[in-house]
Structures are given as C-alpha cells and as structure tokens.
Amino acid sequence: MAILGLYNNLNTYLIIGALLFAMGIYGIVARRTFIAMLIAAEMILAGAALNFMAFNRFTAPDPTTGQIFTLFIMAIAAAEAAIGLSIVIAIYRQYNSIDAEDVVELKG
Amino acid sequence: MNQNIASHPELFSVEGLVGVVFLILIAITLTGGIIACNSNRVVRAVAGLIVCFVGVAGLYFFLNSPFISMMQILIYVGAIAVTIAFAVMLAAPEEKKKFGPTGPLEGPFAFATAALLAGGFSLLALNTDWPVRQKINDGSVEEIGIRLLTEHSMVFELISIVLLIAILGALVIARREE
Structure with a gap:
C-alpha cells in the first residue's frame, strides 16, 4: 500500500508544511482578536520549521543545520509570543478589549 | 534513501504500522490546526494549537530528530501555549460577540x-x-552540540540576548503604570 510509505517521502512533509502555513495565513486574515492572530502566527512559524526539518532530513548534506535553525525559530517564536502577549495585555488595559476592530484610534 | 521511489510496505509489517502511526500524526496535526484557526472561542483555539504542535512534534520524530521533537513539546506546548493561555485569562476576552470574520466576504x-x-x-x-547530496554526519545530538558551539556560536549568543531583551521588554510593556 503506497499510502503507508508516505513517511519516507519529502513531498509529504512539504505539503503538510504548506497546509500549516496556509492555515496560519487564513487565521491572520479572518480572525479578529489579537490573541487568535498570534496563534495563527505561531502556526506559520511551525510550518516554516517543518519545511526546514524536511529539507534537513532528505536533501541537506549536513543534517545538523536544519535542526539548529529550527531551534532558533523556536527561540524567536518564544520571544515573539512574549512581546506580542505583553502588547495584548497593555492594549487590553487601555481599551478594555482585544478586538482588532476596537483599536482604531489613529483611524481618520 | 531515495525519496523518489515510493515504498510499498504491507499493512502488517513494521514499516506498514509505522506508516499508520504517521497517518494518525498527520490527522492530529491538521485537525489541531483547523481547530486553532476556526474555533470561535480563544481558549479552544489555544487547545487546538497544543494538539497541532504535539502532532508536529511527532512529525519531527519521523524526520530523524527526537531532540527537536522534545524541544518542540517543551518550548511550544510547555511554554508558548501556556503563556498564551495566561494571556487569555489576564485579558479575559469576554464572549460578548462572535470572534468570527467581520464582513460577509x-x-x-x-x-x-x-x-x-x-x-x-x-x-x-x-x-x-x-x-x-551525500550526508557528512548523522545529525545526532552530539553533532548538534558541536555545531552550536563552533560554527553557530555567534547566532547562539545573539539568540540568548534576543530572548533576554524580549523578556525584559515584555515585562516593561505589560507592567501596570504607577
């Protein structure tokens, strides 16, 4: 059964990474709360990291590079989540809402 | 290890059962992702994110790196998802209105x-x-450690500083004004 051999195929991982990325884009465009957008951004980063790991396993000559890069992506994601959530909390104090539609003070 | 030749394992062989586990992991990842970007409640989206990241950690396991898989669970599920859950509680997004798309289009x-x-x-x-291309090492944890402290040591130190500054900045931004 060919479907059971999918785990040994580069394209499988690339397509899953593309799907994660697309779900993240959908989340960022369609959701309206800041926290939901942040969750979608984390999914975009996860899709990118999965791509790095797939190329690292199947094509890269040095299989440590992709793993180290993925570790760095995780660190950046952690920093991004910390900063983003603190901004969300500051916005909530100011506006009493985390809806992106309510934070429009600069809108003309 | 030629990825262009698809293997055809039997269902009740070791490779076949590994393939079944892999399909289950794909299902977990995609289900979690769909929940994370579609649910109306933020807490449910965080739970979906956790499910999705556990699935991705399993995929990393299939990509020959149990170390990154463990790191994924530790950092994403253990730290980031819990931080987001904290923020959901602190910012208390009341469910007065639906969190769906704003316009019909x-x-x-x-x-x-x-x-x-x-x-x-x-x-x-x-x-x-x-x-x-031909692999020049096996990508083990030992090799990762050697590379982190030789070739990539500059990036390693920089990322530590970035994390430190990010945490300090987060504290400064989120602090209540006296």
Missing part, C-alpha cells in the same frame, strides 16, 4: 488566499526535483 477571501498559497506551494514542491 472576509472569510471567503481569507480562505481563497490560504487555498491559493497551499495549492501553489504544494504544486511547487511536487514539480521540483530536489537534489539529494
């Missing part, structure tokens, strides 16, 4: 963008002949 447009991106990337991946 926003959802379909977003879906079309996402579908175009996913389809385009998938076609690109399927139609490209990726070159396969």
Whole structure:
C-alpha cells in the first residue's frame, strides 16, 4: 500500500508544511482578536520549521543545520509570543478589549 | 534513501504500522490546526494549537530528530501555549460577540488566499526535483552540540540576548503604570 510509505517521502512533509502555513495565513486574515492572530502566527512559524526539518532530513548534506535553525525559530517564536502577549495585555488595559476592530484610534 | 521511489510496505509489517502511526500524526496535526484557526472561542483555539504542535512534534520524530521533537513539546506546548493561555485569562476576552470574520466576504477571501498559497506551494514542491547530496554526519545530538558551539556560536549568543531583551521588554510593556 503506497499510502503507508508516505513517511519516507519529502513531498509529504512539504505539503503538510504548506497546509500549516496556509492555515496560519487564513487565521491572520479572518480572525479578529489579537490573541487568535498570534496563534495563527505561531502556526506559520511551525510550518516554516517543518519545511526546514524536511529539507534537513532528505536533501541537506549536513543534517545538523536544519535542526539548529529550527531551534532558533523556536527561540524567536518564544520571544515573539512574549512581546506580542505583553502588547495584548497593555492594549487590553487601555481599551478594555482585544478586538482588532476596537483599536482604531489613529483611524481618520 | 531515495525519496523518489515510493515504498510499498504491507499493512502488517513494521514499516506498514509505522506508516499508520504517521497517518494518525498527520490527522492530529491538521485537525489541531483547523481547530486553532476556526474555533470561535480563544481558549479552544489555544487547545487546538497544543494538539497541532504535539502532532508536529511527532512529525519531527519521523524526520530523524527526537531532540527537536522534545524541544518542540517543551518550548511550544510547555511554554508558548501556556503563556498564551495566561494571556487569555489576564485579558479575559469576554464572549460578548462572535470572534468570527467581520464582513460577509472576509472569510471567503481569507480562505481563497490560504487555498491559493497551499495549492501553489504544494504544486511547487511536487514539480521540483530536489537534489539529494551525500550526508557528512548523522545529525545526532552530539553533532548538534558541536555545531552550536563552533560554527553557530555567534547566532547562539545573539539568540540568548534576543530572548533576554524580549523578556525584559515584555515585562516593561505589560507592567501596570504607577
């Protein structure tokens, strides 16, 4: 059964990474709360990291590079989540809402 | 290790059962992702994110790196998802209105963008002949440690500083004004 051999195929991982990325884009465009957008951004980063790991396993000559890069992506994601959530909390104090539609003070 | 020749394992062999586990992991990842970007409640989206990241950690296991898989669970599930859950509690997004798309066209447009991106990337991946090169080491944790402290030591130190500054900045921004 060919479907059971999918785990040994580069394209499988690339397509899953593309799907994660697309779900993240959908989340960022369609959701309206800041926290939901942040969750979608984390999914975009996860899709990118999965791509790095797939190329690292199947094509890269040095299989440590992709793993180290993925570790760095995780660190950046952690920093991004910390900063983003603190901004969300500051916005909530100011506006009493985390809806992106309510934070429009600069809108003309 | 030629990825162009698809293997055809039997269902009740070791490879076949590994393939079944892999399909289950794909299902977990995609289900979690769909929950994370579609549910109306933020807490449910965080739970979906956790499910999705556990699935991705399993995929990393299949990609020959149990270390990154453990790191994924530790950092994403253990730290980031819990931080987001904290923020959900602190910012208390009341469910006074639906958190869905704002206009009638926003959802379909977003879906079309996402579908175009996913389809385009998938076609690109399927139609490209990726070159396969000889491995120069086995990618073990030992090798990762050596590379982190020799070739990538500068980036390693920089990322530590970035994390430190990010945490300090987060504290400063979120602090209550006296």
